Amino acid sequence: MKLAVWTYEGPPHVGALRVATAMKGLHYVLHAPQGDTYADLLFTMIERRDHRPPVTYTTFQARDLGADTANLFKTACQAAYDRFQPQAMIVGASCTAELIQDDPGGMAETMGLPVPVIPLELPSYQRKENFGADETLFQIIRHLARPMERTAHLSCNLIGPTALGFRHRDDITEVTALLEDMGISVNVAAPYGASPEDITRLGAAHFNVLMYPETGESSCRWMERELGQPFTKTVPLGVGATRDFVNEVAGLAGVKPRLDTSRLRLPWYAASVDSTYLTGKRVFLFGDGTHVAAAARIARDEMGFEVVGLGCYNREMARPIRALAKEYGVEALITDDYLEVERAIEDLAVELILGTQMERHIAKRLGIPCAVISAPVHVQDFPARYAPQMGIEGANVIFDTWVHPLVMGLEEHLLHMFRDDFEFHDAAGPSHHGGHAAPPPPDEPEPRQESAEVIWLADAEKELKKIPFFVRGKARRNTELFAADRGEKVISIETLYEAKAHYAR
Incomplete structure (x- = not known):
């Protein structure tokens, strides 16, 4: 082990x-x-x-x-x-x-x-663990569910939500509302909130909605075969996937697709002036296969980010994630070793991490903005408020969750950049005191950063710190490579500017 x-x-x-x-x-x-x-x-x-x-x-x-x-x-x-x-x-x-x-x-x-x-x-x-949940639900359904007459009213089952799942409780509410808008009722949601007696009634539904393949696909395949119930293949995470889900459900149920977008904010927010500076941000995604696949589509197609890396920890999803990575022009990372994930993040010089609780810790250590998109998660990802990931409201929640770390990261960068300003240095009093604020501390020479190969002069090191923290490491590496190619052992502020111009071509 x-x-x-x-x-x-x-x-x-x-x-x-x-x-x-x-x-x-x-x-x-x-x-x-x-x-x-x-x-x-x-x-x-x-x-x-x-x-x-x-x-x-x-x-x-x-x-x-x-x-x-x-x-x-x-x-x-x-x-x-x-x-x-x-x-x-x-x-x-x-x-x-x-x-x-x-x-x-x-x-x-x-x-x-x-x-x-x-x-x-x-x-x-x-x-x-995910296999254990999937197999357990499958065995319960296999032992208890039987063919029976369908409900008089069009209905379906929601399959896959479990305890300790990422926002599963609220996703059930959101998906139920999507279905009810099309005149489809929920017969049973399982396992979340279901009893063994409810499981015996699964066969009464006309079809199944597979919410989380990691924990419900085996059950859906068995019910398709034994109970004659088709199941959905689209997970409604993000605006595009929610539209696709509604169309797929309409096709299975034989009804007209209907989607109320009056509460939808993500497209407007993503296209707003305040969000345009986020366009092209380099994003790395890691988590369970279902949430990573959905997040990649949202990141690229709905938020305008650049997906530079993605992967999953559950090997049951390795094949579809590798196929998806090929579509995005990146190499999939299939591993359950968080140190491998950390190395990939450092090598790719990313500007935003979308991952699990583990990636949240990695992001803190590397000083990179991070949002959680998948289990395993910690207590802060079980909010008391309504915060789904699926459906229309889920799309709004996703936008907020992903953008806020970037906005806070920008704020932190600005505070750091202006830390020597007479109003913002550490010893200054509150800015509303105006001229009565404390004077700035006396200038102290910055220590020179030395390695076995190069020496950073104080003015160059000081200028380097003005670069946003989430790309500063890449800037340092590029400058040292530039200096090495020219045979220079000392990096001055001129070397830094020349390297910047070189890599900007």
């Missing part, structure tokens, strides 16, 4: 936890050692849920390994049913418990519990 300070995905049983926690009336019995219960914190602390995940752990300890851990599991399973009285149960093992091969599914089957008990076989050492 690979140990890391950061990880984009947990083991697959965390994906199962995301499904179980999203549902009502379902209980998860997890064969796991003491210590694996850390997963509870992901939901109560990060997602700020008002209740514990519906999970019972066996929490065996080292001393139990010489005894009957199988009986320990059965006892925990019976106690969970007696206490919570769920409509259905799922059972499985954590990555550590998988090693002792107790077969939770087989043991639970022999107990004769009066509710459906669904075993989960999640290969902890080959697959990860």
